[in-house]
Amino acid sequence: MEKNDSSPSRNKPVLNPANAPVPAAKPAPPPAFKPAAAAPAPTPAATPAAAPNEPATPAAKPAKGPAKAKPGASPDAPGKATAFYDRLFPVDSPQRKSGPIIIIALVIIVLLLSKCAFSSVSEKMAAAAQVRAEEKHIQSTGVLVVKSNWPEAVVEATPVAAPDRTAAEPVKGALGEPLPRLAPGKYAVTLHADGWPDARGEVDVPAGKQTETTINFKSGSLRLDSDPTGATVKLGNAVLGKTPLVIPRLPPGPCALSFEYPSWPAVSLKVAVTENVESAEKVRLPHGSLTVETVPAGATVLIGGKNSGKTPLTLESVPAGEKKIKVQAADFPVLDVKATVEDRGEAKLSLQLGAYFPALDAEALFRGIWVPDDPNRIAASDWTTGPYQSQNGIVKNLNRKRLHQTWLNKRYHYSAIVKSYDAASGKIEFVEQENAFSKYRVTAVLTPDARKDPALAVPLAKGATLTLNLYGLLTAVEEPRWPSKVIRFDISAAELLH
Numbered sequence: 001m002e003k004n005d006s007s008p009s010r011n012k013p014v015l016n017p018a019n020a021p022v023p024a025a026k027p028a029p030p031p032a033f034k035p036a037a038a039a040p041a042p043t044p045a046a047t048p049a050a051a052p053n054e055p056a057t058p059a060a061k062p063a064k065g066p067a068k069a070k071p072g073a074s075p076d077a078p079g080k081a082t083a084f085y086d087r088l089f090p091v092d093s094p095q096r097k098s099g100p101i102i103i104i105a106l107v108i109i110v111l112l113l114s115k116c117a118f119s120s121v122s123e124k125m126a127a128a129a130q131v132r133a134e135e136k137h138i139q140s141t142g143v144l145v146v147k148s149n150w151p152e153a154v155v156e157a158t159p160v161a162a163p164d165r166t167a168a169e170p171v172k173g174a175l176g177e178p179l180p181r182l183a184p185g186k187y188a189v190t191l192h193a194d195g196w197p198d199a200r201g202e203v204d205v206p207a208g209k210q211t212e213t214t215i216n217f218k219s220g221s222l223r224l225d226s227d228p229t230g231a232t233v234k235l236g237n238a239v240l241g242k243t244p245l246v247i248p249r250l251p252p253g254p255c256a257l258s259f260e261y262p263s264w265p266a267v268s269l270k271v272a273v274t275e276n277v278e279s280a281e282k283v284r285l286p287h288g289s290l291t292v293e294t295v296p297a298g299a300t301v302l303i304g305g306k307n308s309g310k311t312p313l314t315l316e317s318v319p320a321g322e323k324k325i326k327v328q329a330a331d332f333p334v335l336d337v338k339a340t341v342e343d344r345g346e347a348k349l350s351l352q353l354g355a356y357f358p359a360l361d362a363e364a365l366f367r368g369i370w371v372p373d374d375p376n377r378i379a380a381s382d383w384t385t386g387p388y389q390s391q392n393g394i395v396k397n398l399n400r401k402r403l404h405q406t407w408l409n410k411r412y413h414y415s416a417i418v419k420s421y422d423a424a425s426g427k428i429e430f431v432e433q434e435n436a437f438s439k440y441r442v443t444a445v446l447t448p449d450a451r452k453d454p455a456l457a458v459p460l461a462k463g464a465t466l467t468l469n470l471y472g473l474l475t476a477v478e479e480p481r482w483p484s485k486v487i488r489f490d491i492s493a494a495e496l497l498h
Contacts, residue, residue: 142208142210146212148191149249154173158188195251199216218251219248219249220275221278224244227282232260252274288320299311299329302326325337325349337351354411392478392481408474408475411474416467444494447495450494450496
């Protein structure tokens, strides 16, 4: 007997997977979004049939729509990145291995450039803010410029405080330079300069403006000159200039100046300077003239070690006082003489250079070379021959070698009474003289210029004597032949002394 199964499962038809309806395909999504492929439906062969006594297993439900991707990520981003990388660094490119490093470096450079740009903008904004703050501060303060007739002065500006307020610190600066950022108000201005009384004044300084004021030192002027001109004028240790000189600004009152000239003693001057008045002073440095003449002319004159010129020499302005003078000339001794120059006076030196040669002293000469008589002595050979031999061959009492070494061929001056003079030859013979050793006589031959001397042109009156003073070169000292006993001295190139 068949039983009727009234359960719901028995009333529903059995679903055959092969006959199951296939869901219709949905349209493809837009290109920007590509869903993942749905799992394929199971095939009939792969699905086992349900047992007769078992309920049929329902088939898997098809996926409803595409799979959802992670938020913010493009499904094909890796592929695009790979394609971009391949375009930058092809597979056969040698730079492909270094590609990541290059990309990282580029990223770092971009970041640094962005930071620099940001820093530059920040700095410009800060500078602009500072400029605005500075302009605001300037608008709230004032600027003061002080001028004066003494450019070396120092400026000191002090705010004039109210009686119930504490005095502010002074502001210091240079003359003509702005004193910035001063609080608006009245200022007491003081100028300081070495050697000058302070100059003072007051000025109002408004906000946002530059105020100029002029404060001059009280002064007078002084016009100075000196005799001789060219003296250096000093005020203390400060050099004001050389005369003639105009000093346009000096502090009023007594003023002590000094005048200095090279190699001259300084002269002091005290003068009163009057405000807004030009005073004039002339200072005389005590001096006189000095004239130096020499025979012969052409000698060099040195005063105080300084070459002053050649004779004849006249110096119009020589400081008063005693002067040490050196006179130099070729073939003459160097002279050291003194001269006293008085203020407004005229000092004169006339020097005969030949007079400063040593005197010809016959007795001193004999004492140095005399050999006493000795009948057993024979004169040395070098006394009678060679450079020391005598002109007449006589050698008796004179050491010829010592005579040549110490006396001959040197210049001497000599003065004696003239016995005779031959104008044609210029030969002078002096009277015979005698000393403790022997009798002697001096002869001299004058130079052509000396023969023109007026003292030789006037003939001697009968019984008159003439004493001549001359200098020349001692060329010979000769012993006499027997029976004469007078030794002869010969002087050549003689010049007369007056």
